[in-house]
Each structure stands twice: as structure tokens, then as C-alpha cells.
Amino acid sequence: MVEPRIALERVTKTYGAHVALAEASLTVQAGEFVALVGASGSGKTTLLKTINGLIAPESGEVRIEGEAVGALEPHILRRRIGYVFQEVGLFPHLTVAENISITPKLLGWDKARRAARAAELLDLVALPREMAGRFPAALSGGQQQRVGVARALAAEPHIVLMDEPFGALDPLTRDALGDDYRALHERLNLATVMVTHDMTEALLLADRIVVVADGRLIADGAPQVLAASSDPEVAALLAAPRRQAERLRARLGESA
Amino acid sequence: MSPQVEAAFARLPEYLAWHVLLSASALGLGLLISLPLAVAASRNRHIRWPVLAGASLIQTIPSLALLALFFPLLLVISAASEDLIGHGFSALGFLPALLALTLYSMLPIVRNGTTGILSVSPAIIQAAEGVGMTPRQRLFQVELPLAAPVIMAGVRTAAVWTIGAATLSTPVGQTSLGNYIFSGLQTENWVLVLFGCGASALLAMATDQLLGLIEAGAAKRDLKRAAIGAAGILIGVVVALTPLISFGKPASYVVGAKNFSEQYILAEMIAERIEDLGGEARSKEDLGSAIAYRALASGEIDVYVDYSGTLWANVLNREDNPGRQAVLEELTKELAERDGVLVLGSLGFENAYALAMRQDRAAELGIETLDDLARRSASLTMGGDLEFFARPEWQAINEAYGFDFQARRSFQPTFMFRAVTSGDVDVISAFSSDGRIAADDLVTLDDPRQALPPYDAVVLIAPDRVNDARLLAALRPLIGAIPVEAMRDANYSVDRDVDKLRPVEAGRALSRTLGLD
Numbered sequence: 001m002v003e004p005r006i007a008l009e010r011v012t013k014t015y016g017a018h019v020a021l022a023e024a025s026l027t028v029q030a031g032e033f034v035a036l037v038g039a040s041g042s043g044k045t046t047l048l049k050t051i052n053g054l055i056a057p058e059s060g061e062v063r064i065e066g067e068a069v070g071a072l073e074p075h076i077l078r079r080r081i082g083y084v085f086q087e088v089g090l091f092p093h094l095t096v097a098e099n100i101s102i103t104p105k106l107l108g109w110d111k112a113r114r115a116a117r118a119a120e121l122l123d124l125v126a127l128p129r130e131m132a133g134r135f136p137a138a139l140s141g142g143q144q145q146r147v148g149v150a151r152a153l154a155a156e157p158h159i160v161l162m163d164e165p166f167g168a169l170d171p172l173t174r175d176a177l178g179d180d181y182r183a184l185h186e187r188l189n190l191a192t193v194m195v196t197h198d199m200t201e202a203l204l205l206a207d208r209i210v211v212v213a214d215g216r217l218i219a220d221g222a223p224q225v226l227a228a229s230s231d232p233e234v235a236a237l238l239a240a241p242r243r244q245a246e247r248l249r250a251r252l253g254e255s256a
Numbered sequence: 257m258s259p260q261v262e263a264a265f266a267r268l269p270e271y272l273a274w275h276v277l278l279s280a281s282a283l284g285l286g287l288l289i290s291l292p293l294a295v296a297a298s299r300n301r302h303i304r305w306p307v308l309a310g311a312s313l314i315q316t317i318p319s320l321a322l323l324a325l326f327f328p329l330l331l332v333i334s335a336a337s338e339d340l341i342g343h344g345f346s347a348l349g350f351l352p353a354l355l356a357l358t359l360y361s362m363l364p365i366v367r368n369g370t371t372g373i374l375s376v377s378p379a380i381i382q383a384a385e386g387v388g389m390t391p392r393q394r395l396f397q398v399e400l401p402l403a404a405p406v407i408m409a410g411v412r413t414a415a416v417w418t419i420g421a422a423t424l425s426t427p428v429g430q431t432s433l434g435n436y437i438f439s440g441l442q443t444e445n446w447v448l449v450l451f452g453c454g455a456s457a458l459l460a461m462a463t464d465q466l467l468g469l470i471e472a473g474a475a476k477r478d479l480k481r482a483a484i485g486a487a488g489i490l491i492g493v494v495v496a497l498t499p500l501i502s503f504g505k506p507a508s509y510v511v512g513a514k515n516f517s518e519q520y521i522l523a524e525m526i527a528e529r530i531e532d533l534g535g536e537a538r539s540k541e542d543l544g545s546a547i548a549y550r551a552l553a554s555g556e557i558d559v560y561v562d563y564s565g566t567l568w569a570n571v572l573n574r575e576d577n578p579g580r581q582a583v584l585e586e587l588t589k590e591l592a593e594r595d596g597v598l599v600l601g602s603l604g605f606e607n608a609y610a611l612a613m614r615q616d617r618a619a620e621l622g623i624e625t626l627d628d629l630a631r632r633s634a635s636l637t638m639g640g641d642l643e644f645f646a647r648p649e650w651q652a653i654n655e656a657y658g659f660d661f662q663a664r665r666s667f668q669p670t671f672m673f674r675a676v677t678s679g680d681v682d683v684i685s686a687f688s689s690d691g692r693i694a695a696d697d698l699v700t701l702d703d704p705r706q707a708l709p710p711y712d713a714v715v716l717i718a719p720d721r722v723n724d725a726r727l728l729a730a731l732r733p734l735i736g737a738i739p740v741e742a743m744r745d746a747n748y749s750v751d752r753d754v755d756k757l758r759p760v761e762a763g764r765a766l767s768r769t770l771g772l773d
Contacts, residue, residue: 052386074385075390078388085386088379089386090383091383093477103387106393
């Protein structure tokens with residue numbers, strides 16, 4: 001049997017009296033795009049960060065392609081996992097190309113290979129190559145997050161973690177970047193886990209939606225499976241996008 | 257160019273070289289200590305407060321006091337190391353100055369370093385972790401580069417402070433641009449004082465500008481600009497230090513001098529006599545009164561002139577006064593036994609502490625003796641030199657006569673004389689060989705109870721030089737050869753406002769007058 005890309009087994013994490021994760025188990029296979037949804041403080045970001053070791057669970061086990069995360073040096077682990085988050089966090093003192101090729105540099109790739117990879121990734125995230133020499137401050141928010149995605153993919157990871165990656169972008173940019181990323185995900189056969197509080201985004205991009213509430217995973221399935229769920233919390237989460245869709249149809253006419 | 261300015265310029269290469277060496281070493285050492293401290297303080301909140309508070313505390317100590325405090329500390333450590341490994345080290349000069357200035361340079365670097373590292377945004381820290389950096393890589397590739405402009409601003413502040421405070425290393429025996437200021441202050445040579453201030457200010461400004469280039473380069477990620485600044489600093493340091501290759505070799509004899517004109521003149525005379533006999537001599541000027549004897553006993557300096565009463569009270573801790581000759585004899589015996597120091601003999605004059613008043617004022621109040629003064633003291637103001645009120649001599653006359661002055665004020669000696677002639681104070685502590693007593697129409701008051709010990713000027717030789725034939729041959733002719741009038745004239749020729757002589761000139765003139773050349 002092929003090892004799943006990501007496997008969480010009964011992972012628990014508490015902060016004082018607050019239980020952030022309660023025996024959460026999750027498996028993600030190659031090619032799967034999983035969205036973690038839930039209210040603020042539900043534990044979805046904690047779950048994401050246990051995967052790349054930014055948070056260490058108290059009990060349970062996290063495995064990456066069969067290897068236990070706890071047994072790996074955290075920085076070695078993170079070089080194998082792409083990480084994209086809302087604040088982007090581009091290094092302001094490095095050029096776009098240097099930002100993109102930071103993980104390859106840490107892995108000891110030579111200069112020529114890094115430059116070639118940076119150019120390839122600029123193409124991949126649909127940014128002009130002449131941006132390579134610019135500093136992040138000269139880029140728009142959408143362009144910065146494209147660089148963020150390129151940086152996450154630079155070392156050819158099999159896994160990408162995204163924490164509200166498009167949350168700070170305007171709707172048009174957000175839509176375009178979401179679609180572009182989805183295409184990349186398929187082309188590279190990645191395992192992607194994305195945290196979002198936006199149910200519509202989750203429904204549009206993900207293959208699987210995992211609903212987190214109070215540190216527990218209360219639903220896990222394809223959008224159409226979730227749509228049929230009788231669980232009141234899941235139904236409540238789906239109510240808003242449904243209502244929005246109906247209103248849009250009503251306002252734009254049947255042809256829309 | 258006036259001869260004074262010319263003479264000042266002649267000494268510039270040496271003074272500047274030492275000043276630059278001292279400031280650059282202190283700043284370098286300060287950076288080496290402060291940056292790791294800043295990193296530790298930014299990482300760990302528990303040590304942040306103590307580190308920053310400690311650095312601030314050091315800053316509140318006046319820099320001169322900080323410099324002075326290192327002398328006794330190093331003396332103790334040196335003695336311990338002598339016991340332990342058989343090697344002591346110099347407690348005077350470069351080392352105490354370096355350590356004090358290093359401590360002094362730390363606050364702005366530690367503070368800015370900590371602030372700079374802590375102000376890197378959490379998103380960037382998270383990204384650094386996310387891309388797989390080790391904590392070390394995060395520090396060197398992200399945090400330090402981003403904090404660099406703030407850190408450089410701290411380094412600039414530290415550099416300006418250090419260069420300014422380095423002028424204060426002169427009194428602990430380290431040559432610096434402060435030599436102009438301290439000897440100028442003593443001899444009322446204001447051109448010299450200004451020259452010293454100007455030189456150190458120019459040095460500080462030039463350094464600040466060059467460091468500013470590095471700071472701007474770091475902020476704008478303009479490597480070229482930063483490189484120009486760094487190259488400027490490096491070239492400046494190297495050029496400034498070249499004279500030390502010739503000046504730096506240790507002189508065979510070190511002549512000590514305390515911080516007043518008579519001491520400068522006598523030190524110059526002694527140095528010239530040693531050189532006449534083929535020796536090499538250099539002087540260590542502006543030593544504090546307490547530091548000078550210890551420096552001699554520990555071999556830091558080879559010879560200097562001190563005064564019997566000072567040694568009697570401060571070194572032997574004696575309060576009695578058995579009379580001039582007995583003091584001299586006992587001193588010679590005790591110092592030889594205790595420290596191995598040779599009292600070669602008295603130069604022939606006394607430079608006693610005496611209380612002096614303006615002649616007209618003394619006549620008006622009917623004061624001739626310290627007894628008369630004590631009766632009137634409640635309505636009078638007393639001025640002393642910087643150390644007088646802390647000295648045992650003051651305690652001795654105060655106990656003997658029971659003074660009750662309206663106020664007591666301390667002055668740098670030059671200003672003390674100004675204060676008494678202008679009437680700001682009524683009576684001052686003076687020295688009997690001071691040329692200004694006669695020149696300013698002052699009168700010294702009699703000491704009928706003999707509370708003040710005698711102050712014969714005596715030549716002291718360091719323990720490891722007591723059998724040095726050349727040194728003894730150079731100095732023996734001076735014993736008993738200098739009458740107080742001749743010394744007073746020589747002192748006045750340096751202290752007066754017009755036709756001032758430099759100490760070396762006054763020394764030569766004195767030698768000529770006395771037929772010693």
C-alpha cells in the first residue's frame with residue numbers, strides 16, 4: 001500500500017484548559033486538495049501547524065509520507081513542505097528571486113539551478129520574469145502572494161499547507177489566484193491542505209472539506225456529500241453560500 | 257602659525273594614534289560583547305530586563321569615575337595573577353581605559369540591537385520557520401540583516417560617546433587627545449584645550465559620518481554605500497595608527513607626572529636628563545595623586561616626584577607630625593622596606609599645602625594665621641582643589657583649628673585661583689611653590705599648631721630601578737639643587753596668561769638658571 005502523504009492519528013493539543021485539538025485523525029493522499037473549515041478558534045490552524053511541526057502535539061502522531069514528524073528535525077521537515085499564509089511573510093531584504101529560491105538555497109542547490117528554478121516558478125505563478133530582481137515592497141498584494149506560492153513550491157515539495165492564503169486579497173485577485181493554484185495542484189499532483197473560514201472558497205477549490213469544531217473533526221467529505229449532511233453545524237456552515245448563490249441567481253437572472 | 261599651535265600639531269600624530277587605537281578597540285570589543293548580549297536579550301525575556309538595566313546603570317556612572325575605578329580593580333586582579341601564574345600586567349594606561357570605554361560603549365548597541373531584533377515582524381519570523389531555517393539561519397539571514405539599520409544607529413551613538421569619553425583616559429595614564437585638554441587646563445593654555453576638544457570633535461564627527469554611510473547602506477540595501485563607509489573607517493584607522501609603529505615601542509624609562517605645572521616641568525627635566533645620558537624616556541602625565549605612587553611601586557612608571565607630606569599621610573596613613581627631617585628619614589626607611597621604593601632625596605624645596613587669601617582681604621579681616629581664620633570662618637567661603645577636602649591634610653587642620661566655613665567649594669586648580677582673586681571664595685588651598693601666590697597678591701596663612709605636615713619634593717625611584725646606574729646618575733645632581741624661588745618662577749612661567757612657556761621650555765630654563773644643564 002502507498003503511504004498517505006499526510007496522516008494524523010488521534011492528535012491532541014491543549015492550551016491550558018482550552019482544548020485546541022481533541023484526538024483528531026486525518027489522512028490526505030497524493031492529489032487531494034483538502035479544505036479545513038470552521039469558526040475562529042475551532043482548531044483548524046492548530047491542526048495545520050502540527051503537520052509542519054510549528055506546533056508539537058501532546059499526544060497522537062503525525063506522519064509525512066510514512067515518517068513520524070516528531071522524529072525529524074523541524075527545519076528538515078519544513079524544507080519538504082510548502083507553506084503559504086495570509087501575511088505572506090516575504091523577506092523584505094531579499095529580491096523576488098532570492099525569496100523564491102530560499103528553501104533550495106538552504107538545501108544547498110547551486111546558483112545556476114536556483115536561478116533556473118526561480119525563473120520556472122515565476123512562469124508557473126504567472127508573473128513576468130523581470131520581476132526576479134525586484135524587492136517585495138515594489139509588488140502589489142496579489143503579486144506578493146503569487147511569490148509566496150512560488151516560494152512554497154520552490155523545493156519541489158509533495159505537500160503544501162496554506163493558512164488563509166488568499167484572505168487579504170481583493171475578490172478578483174483572490175479568484176484568479178485560487179484557480180491558478182488549483183491548476184498547479186493538479187499539474188504537480190500535490191497534497192494540499194488549506195485552512196479557510198470562507199466556505200465558498202472551500203467549496204470552489206477543494207476535493208474534500210473537513211469541518212472542525214471545538215478541536216474535533218465533525219465532518220469530512222466531498223462538497224456534495226457535505227451538502228447532504230444532516231448535522232446542524234455542517235448545515236449552518238453551508239447555509240451562507242447557498243443563500244448567496246440563490247440571491248446571485250435572483251439578481252443576475254436565470255441566464256447567469 | 258603660532259608656536260603654541262605648532263607644538264600642538266607636532267604631538268597630534270601620537271595623540272591621535274592612541275586615541276583612535278583606544279576608541280576603535282573599545283568599540284570593537286563593545287560590539288563583540290554587546291551583539292551576543294542583544295541576541296540573548298531578544299530571545300529570552302527573563303534576561304532582557306537585567307541586561308538592559310545593567311547597561312543603563314553603567315551609563316549613569318560618570319565616565320571619569322568609571323575609568324578611575326578600573327585602576328584599583330586591575331591592581332587587585334594583577335596581584336592575584338602574579339600570585340597564581342607569576343605574571344602580573346599593567347594596571348595603568350591602555351587596559352583600564354579600554355575596559356571602561358568598552359563598558360561605556362555597550363548601552364546603545366545592546367539597546368538598539370535588542371529593539372532591532374524584536375521589531376522584526378512576526379509574519380517574517382513565521383516565514384523563516386516555514387521555509388525551513390534553523391534558529392541560527394533565521395538570526396543571520398533574516399533577523400540581523402533586517403535589524404542592521406537600527407543596530408548601526410546604536411553603533412554610531414556608541415562611537416561618538418566612546419571617542420568623546422576617550423579623552424578622559426589621560427588621567428589613568430593612557431595617552432589620548434585628552435592630553436591636550438588636561439595639560440592645557442593645568443597650565444591655562446586655552447589654545448591647547450581648544451585644540452584637544454576640536455581634534456576629538458572632528459574625529460567623532462568624521463567617524464559618525466562614515467558609520468552613517470554604513471547605516472544608510474544597510475537601510476537602503478545599498479551595498480556600495482555601506483562598503484564606502486566601511487572602507488573609509490578602515491583606511492582612517494590604519495592611517496591614524498601608522499605613527500604607533502614608531503611611537504609604540506616601549507620607552508626604556510617612564511617618567512610619571514601628576515596633573516599640575518610643577519609636575520610637568522620636573523618630569524620634562526628628568527626626561528631630558530635621562531636622554532642626555534643616552535637613555536630613552538617618555539612621560540606619563542596627569543596621573544591622579546593616589547595612582548602615581550602605586551604606579552611607581554608596581555613598576556608602571558620608573559621615576560616621579562612626590563611630596564613627603566602626601567606620602568606620609570596617604571601612603572603610610574600617618575597623622576602625626578614629627579618634623580621635616582624626621583618625616584623624610586622615616587619615609588625613606590618605610591617605603592624601602594614596604595615597597596622597595598627608593599627615596600632618592602629632596603629636590604631642595606617644599607610644595608606644602610597652605611591656605612591662601614588675597615592680601616587686602618586678609619589685612620581687612622586681620623587674619624594672619626589659621627587660628628585667626630578659624631575665628632572668622634563662619635562668615636567665609638573656602639575653596640579647595642578637587643581632592644583637598646578628601647585629603648587627610650584637610651582633616652588634620654580642620655581638627656586642629658575647628659573651622660566652620662559658611663560654604664566649601666571644589667575647583668579645578670586654575671579656576672580656584674580665579675575664584676579667590678575675584679572674591680567668589682575668601683580662602684583657598686594652595687601650594688607654597690605655586691607662582692600664582694606672588695603673582696595674584698595672595699598671602700599664605702601661618703600654621704602655628706603645625707597641623708600640616710612638611711612637603712619636601714622628593715624623587716622616587718621604582719623598585720626595579722633602584723640599582724640603575726644611568727638613572728641614578730641622571731637624577732643625583734637634582735637633589736638639593738632647586739630652591740623654592742626658582743621653582744615658583746618656573747611654575748609661574750607656565751601658569752601665567754602672557755608669554756606662557758611650555759613645561760619643556762620652563763624645565764630647560766630652570767636647568768639653565770640653576771646651572772644644571
